[in-house]
Amino acid sequence: MHSSSVRSLREKFFDRLLEIGMIILALLVLYPCYYMFEASVKLPKEFYEPLKFPSRIFWGNYDNVFERVQVGRALLNTLLICGGTLVLLIIVASMAGYTISRNRHKLFQILFVLFLAGMIIPFQTSMVPIYKLAQSLHLMNTRTLLVLLYTAGTIPFATMIYVGFTKGIPRELEEAASIDGYGPLRMYWLIIFPLLLPATGTLIVTTVFGFWNDFIGPLLYLTDKDKMTLITQIFVFKSERSSDWGGIFALCSLATLPLILLFVVTQKYMIKGLTAGAIKG
Template sequence: MTIQGRKRLLDTLLFLFTLVVAIIFFFPIFFSVMSAFKTNGEIMKDAIALPTSLYLGSFKYLLTETQFPRAILNSLILTVIAILAQVLVIPMAGYAIVRRNNKWTRFIFLFYLAGMMIPFQAYMLPLFKELKMFGMYGNLVGPIVIYVSGSVGFGSLLYTSFLKGIPIEIEEAADIDGCSRYGIFWRIVFPLLGPCTASMVVLNGLGIWNDYLMPMLVLPSGRAKTMVVEIFKYIGEFSSRWDMIFAGTTLSIIPVMIVFVFLQKYFVKGIASGAIKG
Protein backbone atom coordinates (compact mmCIF):
# COMPACT_ATOMS: atom_id res chain seq x y z
CA MET A 1 0.00 0.00 0.00
CA THR A 2 1.30 3.43 -0.92
CA ILE A 3 1.79 6.26 1.52
CA GLN A 4 -1.20 8.10 0.07
CA GLY A 5 -3.35 4.98 0.42
CA ARG A 6 -2.30 4.55 4.05
CA LYS A 7 -3.11 8.18 4.75
CA ARG A 8 -6.54 7.81 3.14
CA LEU A 9 -7.22 4.64 5.16
CA LEU A 10 -6.12 6.37 8.36
CA ASP A 11 -8.37 9.37 7.62
CA THR A 12 -11.31 7.04 6.96
CA LEU A 13 -10.77 5.14 10.20
CA LEU A 14 -10.42 8.39 12.12
CA PHE A 15 -13.63 9.71 10.57
CA LEU A 16 -15.52 6.53 11.46
CA PHE A 17 -14.20 6.61 15.02
CA THR A 18 -15.21 10.28 15.38
CA LEU A 19 -18.65 9.50 13.95
CA VAL A 20 -19.21 6.70 16.45
CA VAL A 21 -18.12 8.92 19.35
CA ALA A 22 -20.40 11.73 18.12
CA ILE A 23 -23.36 9.34 17.95
CA ILE A 24 -22.66 8.07 21.46
CA PHE A 25 -22.60 11.62 22.85
CA PHE A 26 -25.59 12.80 20.81
CA PHE A 27 -27.87 9.87 21.66
CA PRO A 28 -28.69 11.01 25.26
CA ILE A 29 -29.79 14.40 23.90
CA PHE A 30 -31.89 12.77 21.19
CA PHE A 31 -33.39 10.33 23.71
CA SER A 32 -34.25 13.17 26.11
CA VAL A 33 -35.90 15.34 23.46
CA MET A 34 -37.76 12.37 21.98
CA SER A 35 -39.07 11.29 25.39
CA ALA A 36 -40.23 14.83 26.20
CA PHE A 37 -43.02 14.40 23.62
CA LYS A 38 -44.28 11.13 25.12
CA THR A 39 -46.55 10.44 28.05
CA ASN A 40 -45.19 8.82 31.18
CA GLY A 41 -47.02 5.61 30.26
CA GLU A 42 -45.42 5.50 26.81
CA ILE A 43 -41.98 6.01 28.31
CA MET A 44 -42.51 3.23 30.85
CA LYS A 45 -43.93 0.90 28.18
CA ASP A 46 -41.13 1.33 25.63
CA ALA A 47 -38.46 3.89 26.44
CA ILE A 48 -36.61 3.78 23.11
CA ALA A 49 -39.70 3.82 20.86
CA LEU A 50 -40.45 6.95 18.87
CA PRO A 51 -43.44 9.00 20.09
CA THR A 52 -46.72 8.09 18.39
CA SER A 53 -47.89 11.73 18.52
CA LEU A 54 -46.55 15.16 19.41
CA TYR A 55 -47.61 15.20 23.07
CA LEU A 56 -47.18 18.65 24.65
CA GLY A 57 -48.99 18.01 27.92
CA SER A 58 -45.78 17.74 29.93
CA PHE A 59 -44.55 21.16 28.78
CA LYS A 60 -47.95 22.73 29.45
CA TYR A 61 -48.11 21.28 32.95
CA LEU A 62 -44.59 22.41 33.82
CA LEU A 63 -45.13 25.95 32.59
CA THR A 64 -48.62 26.50 34.03
CA GLU A 65 -49.13 24.25 37.05
CA THR A 66 -45.70 24.23 38.74
CA GLN A 67 -42.99 26.62 39.91
CA PHE A 68 -40.88 25.82 36.86
CA PRO A 69 -41.26 29.30 35.23
CA ARG A 70 -39.85 30.87 38.39
CA ALA A 71 -37.05 28.30 38.37
CA ILE A 72 -36.24 29.27 34.76
CA LEU A 73 -36.06 32.93 35.82
CA ASN A 74 -33.79 32.08 38.77
CA SER A 75 -31.46 30.12 36.49
CA LEU A 76 -31.33 33.03 34.04
CA ILE A 77 -30.64 35.55 36.82
CA LEU A 78 -27.88 33.45 38.36
CA THR A 79 -26.20 32.71 35.03
CA VAL A 80 -26.45 36.14 33.43
CA ILE A 81 -25.45 38.23 36.46
CA ALA A 82 -22.63 35.88 37.46
CA ILE A 83 -21.23 35.83 33.91
CA LEU A 84 -21.45 39.63 33.59
CA ALA A 85 -19.62 40.03 36.91
CA GLN A 86 -16.96 37.55 35.80
CA VAL A 87 -16.44 39.41 32.52
CA LEU A 88 -16.16 42.67 34.47
CA VAL A 89 -13.63 41.44 37.06
CA ILE A 90 -11.58 38.51 35.77
CA PRO A 91 -10.11 40.04 32.56
CA MET A 92 -8.77 42.97 34.59
CA ALA A 93 -7.20 40.55 37.08
CA GLY A 94 -5.50 38.60 34.29
CA TYR A 95 -4.36 41.85 32.64
CA ALA A 96 -2.77 43.13 35.87
CA ILE A 97 -1.00 39.82 36.46
CA VAL A 98 0.53 39.73 32.97
CA ARG A 99 1.43 43.41 32.55
CA ARG A 100 2.81 44.09 36.02
CA ASN A 101 4.58 40.73 36.35
CA ASN A 102 6.25 41.23 39.73
CA LYS A 103 6.57 38.99 42.75
CA TRP A 104 3.23 40.13 44.19
CA THR A 105 1.22 39.49 41.05
CA ARG A 106 2.93 36.12 40.59
CA PHE A 107 2.05 35.26 44.20
CA ILE A 108 -1.58 36.26 43.63
CA PHE A 109 -1.67 34.17 40.46
CA LEU A 110 -0.33 31.12 42.29
CA PHE A 111 -2.83 31.81 45.08
CA TYR A 112 -5.66 31.72 42.51
CA LEU A 113 -4.36 28.47 41.03
CA ALA A 114 -4.00 26.90 44.48
CA GLY A 115 -7.66 27.67 45.14
CA MET A 116 -8.61 25.56 42.11
CA MET A 117 -7.03 22.50 43.74
CA ILE A 118 -9.18 22.60 46.89
CA PRO A 119 -12.42 20.62 46.47
CA PHE A 120 -15.65 22.45 47.20
CA GLN A 121 -16.68 19.90 49.82
CA ALA A 122 -13.61 20.81 51.92
CA TYR A 123 -14.73 24.41 52.55
CA MET A 124 -18.46 24.04 52.01
CA LEU A 125 -19.61 24.33 55.64
CA PRO A 126 -17.41 27.34 56.55
CA LEU A 127 -18.52 29.03 53.34
CA PHE A 128 -22.20 28.62 54.19
CA LYS A 129 -21.60 29.99 57.68
CA GLU A 130 -19.89 32.99 56.13
CA LEU A 131 -22.85 33.53 53.79
CA LYS A 132 -25.22 33.51 56.79
CA MET A 133 -22.98 35.97 58.62
CA PHE A 134 -23.13 38.45 55.73
CA GLY A 135 -26.86 37.91 55.09
CA MET A 136 -26.36 36.26 51.69
CA TYR A 137 -27.70 32.83 52.60
CA GLY A 138 -31.18 32.02 51.32
CA ASN A 139 -31.18 34.42 48.37
CA LEU A 140 -29.67 34.69 44.89
CA VAL A 141 -26.82 36.95 46.01
CA GLY A 142 -24.97 34.12 47.77
CA PRO A 143 -24.64 31.78 44.75
CA ILE A 144 -23.69 34.69 42.47
CA VAL A 145 -20.84 35.74 44.78
CA ILE A 146 -19.64 32.15 45.03
CA TYR A 147 -19.79 31.62 41.26
CA VAL A 148 -17.77 34.77 40.61
CA SER A 149 -15.13 34.16 43.26
CA GLY A 150 -14.87 30.48 42.40
CA SER A 151 -14.15 31.21 38.73
CA VAL A 152 -11.30 33.67 39.28
CA GLY A 153 -8.64 30.95 39.25
CA PHE A 154 -9.66 29.33 35.99
CA GLY A 155 -10.50 32.68 34.38
CA SER A 156 -7.15 34.19 35.31
CA LEU A 157 -5.35 31.17 33.89
CA LEU A 158 -7.32 31.49 30.65
CA TYR A 159 -6.81 35.24 30.25
CA THR A 160 -3.13 35.31 31.21
CA SER A 161 -2.39 32.67 28.57
CA PHE A 162 -4.23 34.72 25.94
CA LEU A 163 -2.81 38.12 26.99
CA LYS A 164 0.76 36.93 26.47
CA GLY A 165 0.09 36.91 22.73
CA ILE A 166 -1.09 40.56 22.59
CA PRO A 167 1.79 42.97 21.72
CA ILE A 168 2.41 45.54 24.42
CA GLU A 169 3.37 48.09 21.73
CA ILE A 170 -0.35 48.63 21.05
CA GLU A 171 -0.86 49.77 24.62
CA GLU A 172 2.27 51.92 24.60
CA ALA A 173 1.01 53.77 21.53
CA ALA A 174 -2.32 54.46 23.26
CA ASP A 175 -0.48 55.59 26.38
CA ILE A 176 1.51 58.10 24.35
CA ASP A 177 -1.76 59.44 22.93
CA GLY A 178 -2.93 60.17 26.49
CA CYS A 179 -5.29 57.24 27.05
CA SER A 180 -5.75 56.20 30.70
CA ARG A 181 -4.94 52.73 31.97
CA TYR A 182 -8.61 51.79 32.17
CA GLY A 183 -9.20 53.29 28.73
CA ILE A 184 -6.33 51.24 27.29
CA PHE A 185 -7.78 48.07 28.71
CA TRP A 186 -11.48 48.50 27.88
CA ARG A 187 -11.07 50.25 24.52
CA ILE A 188 -8.04 48.44 23.09
CA VAL A 189 -7.14 45.25 24.96
CA PHE A 190 -10.56 43.92 25.93
CA PRO A 191 -11.95 43.84 22.35
CA LEU A 192 -8.95 41.69 21.40
CA LEU A 193 -9.93 39.22 24.14
CA GLY A 194 -13.22 38.33 22.42
CA PRO A 195 -12.40 34.65 21.74
CA CYS A 196 -11.08 34.20 25.28
CA THR A 197 -14.16 35.87 26.76
CA ALA A 198 -16.44 33.68 24.65
CA SER A 199 -14.64 30.58 25.93
CA MET A 200 -15.09 31.67 29.53
CA VAL A 201 -18.75 32.58 28.99
CA VAL A 202 -19.52 29.17 27.47
CA LEU A 203 -17.57 27.08 30.00
CA ASN A 204 -18.56 28.95 33.16
CA GLY A 205 -22.08 29.69 31.95
CA LEU A 206 -22.68 26.02 31.26
CA GLY A 207 -21.38 25.11 34.72
CA ILE A 208 -23.63 27.65 36.43
CA TRP A 209 -26.69 26.74 34.35
CA ASN A 210 -26.32 23.02 35.12
CA ASP A 211 -25.25 23.38 38.74
CA TYR A 212 -27.33 21.44 41.24
CA LEU A 213 -25.45 21.45 44.56
CA MET A 214 -25.09 25.18 45.15
CA PRO A 215 -28.72 26.26 44.50
CA MET A 216 -30.01 23.20 46.35
CA LEU A 217 -28.04 24.05 49.50
CA VAL A 218 -28.10 27.86 49.50
CA LEU A 219 -31.54 28.84 48.19
CA PRO A 220 -34.52 28.53 50.58
CA SER A 221 -36.65 25.38 50.60
CA GLY A 222 -40.33 25.50 49.78
CA ARG A 223 -39.76 27.96 46.95
CA ALA A 224 -38.61 27.59 43.35
CA LYS A 225 -34.85 27.28 43.06
CA THR A 226 -33.34 26.56 39.64
CA MET A 227 -34.32 24.40 36.68
CA VAL A 228 -32.01 21.54 37.58
CA VAL A 229 -33.26 21.42 41.17
CA GLU A 230 -36.88 21.53 40.07
CA ILE A 231 -36.32 18.70 37.59
CA PHE A 232 -34.81 16.56 40.35
CA LYS A 233 -38.03 16.87 42.38
CA TYR A 234 -39.76 14.52 39.94
CA ILE A 235 -37.31 11.71 40.72
CA GLY A 236 -38.81 9.61 43.51
CA GLU A 237 -37.51 6.71 45.56
CA PHE A 238 -40.07 4.26 44.19
CA SER A 239 -41.46 6.03 41.11
CA SER A 240 -40.52 8.94 38.86
CA ARG A 241 -42.38 11.23 36.49
CA TRP A 242 -40.14 10.68 33.48
CA ASP A 243 -42.34 12.78 31.21
CA MET A 244 -41.76 15.83 33.45
CA ILE A 245 -38.08 15.05 33.81
CA PHE A 246 -37.46 14.85 30.07
CA ALA A 247 -39.65 17.88 29.34
CA GLY A 248 -37.75 19.95 31.89
CA THR A 249 -34.43 18.67 30.60
CA THR A 250 -35.38 19.63 27.04
CA LEU A 251 -36.32 23.15 28.17
CA SER A 252 -32.98 23.48 29.95
CA ILE A 253 -31.03 22.33 26.88
CA ILE A 254 -32.51 24.91 24.47
CA PRO A 255 -30.81 28.08 25.87
CA VAL A 256 -27.46 26.28 26.12
CA MET A 257 -27.60 25.12 22.52
CA ILE A 258 -28.56 28.60 21.27
CA VAL A 259 -25.68 30.29 23.10
CA PHE A 260 -23.17 27.66 22.00
CA VAL A 261 -24.22 27.90 18.35
CA PHE A 262 -23.65 31.66 18.33
CA LEU A 263 -20.36 31.51 20.26
CA GLN A 264 -18.95 28.26 18.85
CA LYS A 265 -16.50 29.94 16.49
CA TYR A 266 -15.09 32.20 19.21
CA PHE A 267 -15.11 29.39 21.77
CA VAL A 268 -12.93 27.07 19.67
CA LYS A 269 -10.62 29.92 18.68
CA GLY A 270 -10.21 31.04 22.27
CA ILE A 271 -9.37 27.56 23.57
CA ALA A 272 -6.89 26.93 20.73
CA SER A 273 -5.21 30.33 21.09
CA GLY A 274 -4.95 30.00 24.85
CA ALA A 275 -3.36 26.57 24.54
CA ILE A 276 -0.80 27.76 21.97
CA LYS A 277 0.09 31.06 23.64
CA GLY A 278 0.22 29.60 27.14
Protein backbone atom coordinates (compact mmCIF):
# COMPACT_ATOMS: atom_id res chain seq x y z
CA MET A 1 0.00 0.00 0.00
CA HIS A 2 2.81 2.35 0.89
CA SER A 3 4.67 1.71 -2.38
CA SER A 4 1.52 2.31 -4.43
CA SER A 5 0.87 5.65 -2.70
CA VAL A 6 4.48 6.71 -3.31
CA ARG A 7 4.12 5.74 -6.97
CA SER A 8 0.88 7.73 -7.18
CA LEU A 9 2.52 10.80 -5.67
CA ARG A 10 5.44 10.44 -8.09
CA GLU A 11 3.09 10.21 -11.06
CA LYS A 12 1.17 13.29 -9.91
CA PHE A 13 4.43 15.18 -9.48
CA PHE A 14 5.59 14.36 -13.01
CA ASP A 15 2.13 15.21 -14.39
CA ARG A 16 2.27 18.64 -12.74
CA LEU A 17 5.83 19.12 -13.96
CA LEU A 18 4.72 18.23 -17.49
CA GLU A 19 1.80 20.67 -17.27
CA ILE A 20 4.12 23.47 -16.15
CA GLY A 21 6.49 22.68 -19.02
CA MET A 22 3.62 22.75 -21.54
CA ILE A 23 2.40 26.09 -20.17
CA ILE A 24 5.88 27.58 -20.49
CA LEU A 25 6.20 26.22 -24.03
CA ALA A 26 2.77 27.61 -24.95
CA LEU A 27 3.74 31.05 -23.62
CA LEU A 28 6.97 30.99 -25.64
CA VAL A 29 4.99 30.18 -28.78
CA LEU A 30 2.20 32.69 -28.13
CA TYR A 31 4.37 35.64 -27.14
CA PRO A 32 5.50 36.53 -30.72
CA CYS A 33 1.81 36.55 -31.76
CA TYR A 34 0.92 38.74 -28.79
CA TYR A 35 3.80 41.10 -29.55
CA MET A 36 2.74 41.37 -33.21
CA PHE A 37 -0.87 42.29 -32.35
CA GLU A 38 0.21 44.63 -29.56
CA ALA A 39 2.71 46.43 -31.80
CA SER A 40 0.06 46.90 -34.47
CA VAL A 41 -2.08 49.07 -32.13
CA LYS A 42 0.72 51.14 -30.60
CA LEU A 43 1.40 54.80 -31.21
CA PRO A 44 4.54 55.38 -33.33
CA LYS A 45 6.39 56.95 -30.38
CA GLU A 46 5.67 53.87 -28.21
CA PHE A 47 6.79 51.29 -30.70
CA TYR A 48 10.40 51.20 -29.50
CA GLU A 49 9.27 50.29 -25.98
CA PRO A 50 8.52 46.57 -26.51
CA LEU A 51 7.83 45.70 -22.87
CA LYS A 52 5.45 48.60 -22.28
CA PHE A 53 1.75 48.09 -22.82
CA PRO A 54 0.25 50.75 -25.16
CA SER A 55 -1.24 53.74 -23.37
CA ARG A 56 -4.27 53.53 -25.68
CA ILE A 57 -5.43 51.42 -28.62
CA PHE A 58 -4.33 53.18 -31.80
CA TRP A 59 -6.11 51.97 -34.95
CA GLY A 60 -4.31 54.46 -37.18
CA ASN A 61 -1.82 51.80 -38.27
CA TYR A 62 -4.65 49.73 -39.75
CA ASP A 63 -6.18 52.80 -41.41
CA ASN A 64 -2.80 53.55 -42.99
CA VAL A 65 -2.49 49.99 -44.28
CA PHE A 66 -5.97 50.00 -45.86
CA GLU A 67 -5.19 53.32 -47.55
CA ARG A 68 -1.87 52.23 -49.06
CA VAL A 69 -2.39 48.51 -49.68
CA GLN A 70 -5.13 46.67 -51.57
CA VAL A 71 -5.79 44.42 -48.60
CA GLY A 72 -9.15 43.16 -49.86
CA ARG A 73 -7.81 42.20 -53.28
CA ALA A 74 -4.70 40.60 -51.79
CA LEU A 75 -6.86 38.62 -49.36
CA LEU A 76 -9.14 37.52 -52.21
CA ASN A 77 -6.14 36.40 -54.30
CA THR A 78 -4.76 34.43 -51.37
CA LEU A 79 -8.13 32.82 -50.65
CA LEU A 80 -8.64 31.87 -54.31
CA ILE A 81 -5.20 30.29 -54.56
CA CYS A 82 -5.44 28.42 -51.25
CA GLY A 83 -9.07 27.39 -51.78
CA GLY A 84 -8.49 26.21 -55.34
CA THR A 85 -5.42 24.27 -54.27
CA LEU A 86 -7.20 22.55 -51.38
CA VAL A 87 -10.19 21.54 -53.50
CA LEU A 88 -8.04 20.10 -56.28
CA LEU A 89 -5.63 18.48 -53.83
CA ILE A 90 -8.35 16.81 -51.77
CA ILE A 91 -10.10 15.40 -54.85
CA VAL A 92 -6.97 14.04 -56.52
CA ALA A 93 -5.12 12.84 -53.42
CA SER A 94 -8.14 11.20 -51.76
CA MET A 95 -9.00 9.24 -54.91
CA ALA A 96 -5.36 8.27 -55.44
CA GLY A 97 -4.99 7.21 -51.80
CA TYR A 98 -8.19 5.17 -51.93
CA THR A 99 -7.18 3.43 -55.16
CA ILE A 100 -3.68 2.60 -53.91
CA SER A 101 -4.88 1.32 -50.53
CA ARG A 102 -7.53 -0.94 -52.09
CA ASN A 103 -5.30 -2.52 -54.76
CA ARG A 104 -2.51 -4.92 -53.80
CA HIS A 105 -1.09 -5.20 -57.31
CA LYS A 106 2.60 -4.37 -57.52
CA LEU A 107 1.91 -1.62 -60.05
CA PHE A 108 -0.05 0.39 -57.47
CA GLN A 109 2.65 -0.15 -54.87
CA ILE A 110 5.20 1.19 -57.34
CA LEU A 111 2.96 4.20 -57.94
CA PHE A 112 2.80 4.82 -54.21
CA VAL A 113 6.60 4.72 -53.98
CA LEU A 114 6.77 7.21 -56.86
CA PHE A 115 4.34 9.47 -55.01
CA LEU A 116 6.57 9.37 -51.95
CA ALA A 117 9.67 9.96 -54.07
CA GLY A 118 8.15 13.27 -55.12
CA MET A 119 8.55 14.51 -51.54
CA ILE A 120 12.36 14.46 -51.74
CA ILE A 121 12.66 16.69 -54.82
CA PRO A 122 13.40 20.27 -53.67
CA PHE A 123 11.35 23.02 -55.26
CA GLN A 124 14.44 25.15 -55.91
CA THR A 125 15.78 22.66 -58.47
CA SER A 126 12.68 23.00 -60.62
CA MET A 127 12.08 26.76 -60.50
CA VAL A 128 13.72 27.50 -63.87
CA PRO A 129 12.06 24.58 -65.77
CA ILE A 130 8.69 25.56 -64.29
CA TYR A 131 9.24 29.17 -65.33
CA LYS A 132 10.02 28.12 -68.91
CA LEU A 133 7.07 25.72 -69.02
CA ALA A 134 4.68 28.34 -67.65
CA GLN A 135 5.80 30.80 -70.31
CA SER A 136 5.24 28.28 -73.09
CA LEU A 137 1.77 27.43 -71.74
CA HIS A 138 0.89 31.13 -71.24
CA LEU A 139 0.27 30.55 -67.52
CA MET A 140 2.64 33.20 -66.21
CA ASN A 141 1.04 35.80 -63.98
CA THR A 142 -2.05 33.64 -63.36
CA ARG A 143 -3.40 32.25 -60.12
CA THR A 144 -4.03 28.97 -61.92
CA LEU A 145 -0.28 28.36 -62.18
CA LEU A 146 0.18 28.59 -58.40
CA VAL A 147 -2.80 26.31 -57.79
CA LEU A 148 -1.28 23.67 -60.07
CA LEU A 149 2.20 24.06 -58.52
CA TYR A 150 0.97 23.81 -54.94
CA THR A 151 -1.21 20.82 -55.79
CA ALA A 152 1.57 18.96 -57.56
CA GLY A 153 4.03 19.67 -54.77
CA THR A 154 1.70 18.48 -51.99
CA ILE A 155 0.11 15.41 -53.64
CA PRO A 156 2.78 12.97 -52.29
CA PHE A 157 2.20 14.02 -48.67
CA ALA A 158 -1.58 14.17 -49.08
CA THR A 159 -1.72 10.76 -50.77
CA MET A 160 0.30 9.24 -47.94
CA ILE A 161 -2.22 10.59 -45.40
CA TYR A 162 -5.19 9.20 -47.31
CA VAL A 163 -3.56 5.82 -47.93
CA GLY A 164 -2.90 5.33 -44.22
CA PHE A 165 -6.38 6.45 -43.21
CA THR A 166 -8.28 4.53 -45.90
CA LYS A 167 -6.70 1.24 -44.82
CA GLY A 168 -8.66 1.51 -41.59
CA ILE A 169 -12.06 1.68 -43.35
CA PRO A 170 -13.72 -1.77 -43.41
CA ARG A 171 -14.08 -3.31 -46.85
CA GLU A 172 -17.50 -4.64 -45.80
CA LEU A 173 -18.94 -1.16 -46.39
CA GLU A 174 -17.94 -1.32 -50.04
CA GLU A 175 -19.22 -4.87 -50.42
CA ALA A 176 -22.60 -3.85 -49.01
CA ALA A 177 -22.72 -0.82 -51.32
CA SER A 178 -21.90 -3.02 -54.33
CA ILE A 179 -24.80 -5.30 -53.44
CA ASP A 180 -27.07 -2.25 -53.33
CA GLY A 181 -26.03 -1.37 -56.88
CA TYR A 182 -23.55 1.42 -56.17
CA GLY A 183 -20.92 2.01 -58.85
CA PRO A 184 -17.29 2.68 -57.89
CA LEU A 185 -17.50 6.48 -58.25
CA ARG A 186 -20.86 6.80 -56.50
CA MET A 187 -19.72 4.48 -53.72
CA TYR A 188 -16.59 6.52 -53.20
CA TRP A 189 -18.23 9.94 -52.96
CA LEU A 190 -21.29 8.89 -50.93
CA ILE A 191 -19.75 6.33 -48.57
CA ILE A 192 -15.94 6.46 -48.45
CA PHE A 193 -15.22 10.17 -48.83
CA PRO A 194 -17.43 11.29 -45.87
CA LEU A 195 -15.51 8.84 -43.67
CA LEU A 196 -12.27 10.58 -44.70
CA LEU A 197 -13.33 13.88 -43.08
CA PRO A 198 -10.81 13.62 -40.20
CA ALA A 199 -8.00 12.96 -42.68
CA THR A 200 -9.19 15.86 -44.82
CA GLY A 201 -9.25 18.18 -41.80
CA THR A 202 -5.74 17.09 -40.88
CA LEU A 203 -4.57 17.72 -44.44
CA ILE A 204 -6.13 21.18 -44.56
CA VAL A 205 -4.54 22.33 -41.31
CA THR A 206 -1.10 20.89 -42.11
CA THR A 207 -0.87 22.25 -45.67
CA VAL A 208 -2.80 25.52 -45.84
CA PHE A 209 -0.16 27.35 -43.78
CA GLY A 210 2.43 26.58 -46.46
CA PHE A 211 0.17 27.82 -49.26
CA TRP A 212 -0.87 30.94 -47.35
CA ASN A 213 2.65 31.93 -46.27
CA ASP A 214 4.47 31.04 -49.47
CA PHE A 215 6.60 33.93 -50.72
CA ILE A 216 8.83 32.50 -53.46
CA GLY A 217 6.01 31.25 -55.71
CA PRO A 218 3.97 34.48 -55.90
CA LEU A 219 7.16 36.54 -56.18
CA LEU A 220 8.41 34.53 -59.17
CA TYR A 221 5.20 33.84 -61.05
CA LEU A 222 2.85 36.75 -60.22
CA THR A 223 4.17 40.05 -61.56
CA ASP A 224 0.84 41.94 -61.70
CA LYS A 225 0.27 43.98 -58.53
CA ASP A 226 -3.48 43.26 -58.68
CA LYS A 227 -2.74 39.54 -58.33
CA MET A 228 -0.34 39.75 -55.40
CA THR A 229 -1.00 37.73 -52.28
CA LEU A 230 -0.93 39.05 -48.72
CA ILE A 231 2.62 37.85 -48.16
CA THR A 232 4.00 39.63 -51.23
CA GLN A 233 2.06 42.76 -50.27
CA ILE A 234 3.84 42.71 -46.90
CA PHE A 235 7.16 42.55 -48.77
CA VAL A 236 6.21 45.48 -51.03
CA PHE A 237 4.92 47.55 -48.10
CA LYS A 238 8.10 46.86 -46.12
CA SER A 239 10.23 47.89 -49.11
CA GLU A 240 8.34 51.14 -49.63
CA ARG A 241 7.85 52.10 -45.97
CA SER A 242 10.63 50.39 -44.06
CA SER A 243 10.30 52.67 -41.02
CA ASP A 244 6.53 52.25 -40.59
CA TRP A 245 6.73 49.33 -38.18
CA GLY A 246 3.22 49.87 -36.88
CA GLY A 247 1.80 49.51 -40.38
CA ILE A 248 4.02 46.48 -41.11
CA PHE A 249 2.83 44.68 -37.99
CA ALA A 250 -0.78 45.67 -38.72
CA LEU A 251 -0.50 44.08 -42.17
CA CYS A 252 1.13 40.99 -40.64
CA SER A 253 -1.73 40.75 -38.16
CA LEU A 254 -4.30 40.93 -40.95
CA ALA A 255 -2.47 38.14 -42.77
CA THR A 256 -2.30 35.98 -39.63
CA LEU A 257 -5.87 36.33 -38.37
CA PRO A 258 -7.55 34.09 -41.03
CA LEU A 259 -5.09 31.27 -40.24
CA ILE A 260 -5.86 31.49 -36.52
CA LEU A 261 -9.60 31.34 -37.23
CA LEU A 262 -9.10 28.37 -39.56
CA PHE A 263 -7.09 26.49 -36.95
CA VAL A 264 -9.73 27.14 -34.27
CA VAL A 265 -12.45 25.76 -36.56
CA THR A 266 -10.58 22.68 -37.82
CA GLN A 267 -8.42 21.69 -34.85
CA LYS A 268 -10.87 19.01 -33.67
CA TYR A 269 -10.71 17.32 -37.08
CA MET A 270 -6.93 17.44 -37.02
CA ILE A 271 -6.74 15.84 -33.55
CA LYS A 272 -9.30 13.21 -34.54
CA GLY A 273 -7.41 12.40 -37.73
CA LEU A 274 -4.05 12.09 -35.97
CA THR A 275 -5.39 9.91 -33.18
CA ALA A 276 -7.34 7.72 -35.60
CA GLY A 277 -4.23 7.22 -37.69
CA ALA A 278 -2.24 6.30 -34.60
CA ILE A 279 -4.76 3.68 -33.50
CA LYS A 280 -5.07 2.14 -36.95
CA GLY A 281 -1.36 2.13 -37.59
